[in-house]
Amino acid sequence: MRSRYGPGEAKNIEWxxxxxxxxxxxxxxxxxxLLLVYPAYYVFYVFVLPVELILVIILALCGGRARQAxxxxxxxxxxxxxxxxxxxxxxx
Structure with missing residues (x-):
C-alpha cells in the first residue's frame, strides 16, 4: 500500500x-x-464519564476532524x- 506522504514529509496534524x-x-x-440545574445528576456521571473516556480514546486514535472532536x-x-x-x- 502506498503512503500519501513521501519520505521525509511530515504529516500535517491539526489538533x-x-x-x-x-x-x-x-x-x-x-x-x-446539567449538574448545576439539578444536583442529583451526579449519579449521571457514573454512566457518562466512562462513555466520554472511551469516545476520547477512539477519536484520538483517528485522524482529522475526529481527533479534533x-x-x-x-x-x-x-x-x-x-x-x-x-x-x-x-x-x-
Missing amino acids: LGEPSFIAAAIGMFVNTV GVGLVLSWVGSLASLIVCMSIIF
Missing part, C-alpha cells in the same frame, strides 16, 4: 479546529450545566472542572 470548539461546548453543557471533549473536561471548582468555592 484544534472547528470540531474541537463544538465538542467542547457540548461537553461542557452536558458536564456542567476528541481534543474538544478533553478541553470540555478541563473547562467543566474549572467552572465547578469556581462555583463550589463561591457557594461554600
Whole structure:
C-alpha cells in the first residue's frame, strides 16, 4: 500500500479546529450545566464519564476532524472542572 506522504514529509496534524470548539461546548453543557440545574445528576456521571473516556480514546486514535472532536471533549473536561471548582468555592 502506498503512503500519501513521501519520505521525509511530515504529516500535517491539526489538533484544534472547528470540531474541537463544538465538542467542547457540548461537553461542557452536558458536564456542567446539567449538574448545576439539578444536583442529583451526579449519579449521571457514573454512566457518562466512562462513555466520554472511551469516545476520547477512539477519536484520538483517528485522524482529522475526529481527533479534533476528541481534543474538544478533553478541553470540555478541563473547562467543566474549572467552572465547578469556581462555583463550589463561591457557594461554600
